[in-house]
Amino acid sequence: MTSTEQSTENPHRNKLSVVVPVFNEEAGIADCIDRLLAQGDAIDEVLIVDNNSTDRTASIIKRYAGSHEKVRYIFEPRQGVVHARNAGFDASSCELVGRIDADTRVQTGWATAISEFLGPNSTHCAVAGVTYLFESPFSRVHRFVLDRQIRRGKFNHDRRVLAATGANMAVKRSAWLEVRKNLSERTDIHEDMDLSICLQKIGLTIGQCDSMRVETSGRRGETPPREYSKYNRASESVLRLHNVMNWRFKFLIRLDTVVHALAWPIYRAYNFEQERFEFRRLFGKSQGRIMPVNQ
Structure with a gap:
């Protein structure tokens, strides 16, 4: 059309x-x-x-x-x-x-x-x-x-x-x-x-x-876990700002942080341009996306 x-x-x-x-x-x-x-x-x-x-x-x-x-x-x-x-x-x-x-x-x-x-x-x-x-x-x-x-x-x-x-x-x-x-x-x-x-x-x-x-x-997956945890803390902060934080939200946010940490080595070894895994990339500099929040 x-x-x-x-x-x-x-x-x-x-x-x-x-x-x-x-x-x-x-x-x-x-x-x-x-x-x-x-x-x-x-x-x-x-x-x-x-x-x-x-x-x-x-x-x-x-x-x-x-x-x-x-x-x-x-x-x-x-x-x-x-x-x-x-x-x-x-x-x-x-x-x-x-x-x-x-x-x-x-x-x-x-x-x-x-x-x-x-x-x-x-x-x-x-x-x-x-x-x-x-x-x-x-x-x-x-x-x-x-x-x-x-x-x-x-x-x-x-x-x-x-x-x-x-x-x-x-x-x-x-x-x-x-x-x-x-x-x-x-x-x-x-x-x-x-x-x-x-x-x-x-x-x-x-x-x-x-x-x-x-x-x-999906390049945010290459962001180091410590930096990514700041990204997730922004989720907790906005929920607390509006007084809607509860144990379910906290659990899901923490779970996402753990899943990211477990998946991070896979992203580190992944060549995004050629769409294949390269073991040597594990020892290179981690890039990731710029986090859209300031902590």
Whole structure:
């Protein structure tokens, strides 16, 4: 289906902005933008928020902004993904605001799925999609498990979720404006969890859409366990901030930390470019993804 056909079939659809907070993403930001532009008329504006990048990220974004009318470059000087997210959402001019990370690869039909899910008859204020992994030794297993759950109807449109992750989500702008003043600007918590909890505190719900699909990098698996534990402490911090921490959440967070530590040597030995294991990599420098929280 061409972008023209998408516009013709649904001329009254809500317009969609997509916000991408970025920091030193020169390696992948062009591919991210290209995939968003390939969604055609289903996306009305692409807002890339540069959060003080020191590499070529800014120049790459500005090049796209100069040649594509729907791409906008936004600079946010306050360091922290929450500030970059807020700057992008505040600058949006559309009824719906999508959000992905710089290493997110949106799949065919992603934007159309958002518009249809959050259409006039939707009872939800936000939507979470299905996120597969690439750059991971477990990507095939992960995809198999998710696809099996989809076939069993685990991600049907009536299912409510507790949180929408920043790598693959969208929210009605009216809902964003309603909770904007309630959101924390702390940089030691997960801003997407904070947004999700604030929405639900005022009685709004988040649904899940199995046709809103993306891939995201699994390179965070290479992050050293001590650094990753800081990432998970941000989950505990946001739950405590909202007084919703309980033993189940604590157990799941701690379990994730342990699972990551056990899987870390496998990631360390994995050559992401050639998709094969190399024993010598165990003795090299660990890379991993930049953690989006400050502890």
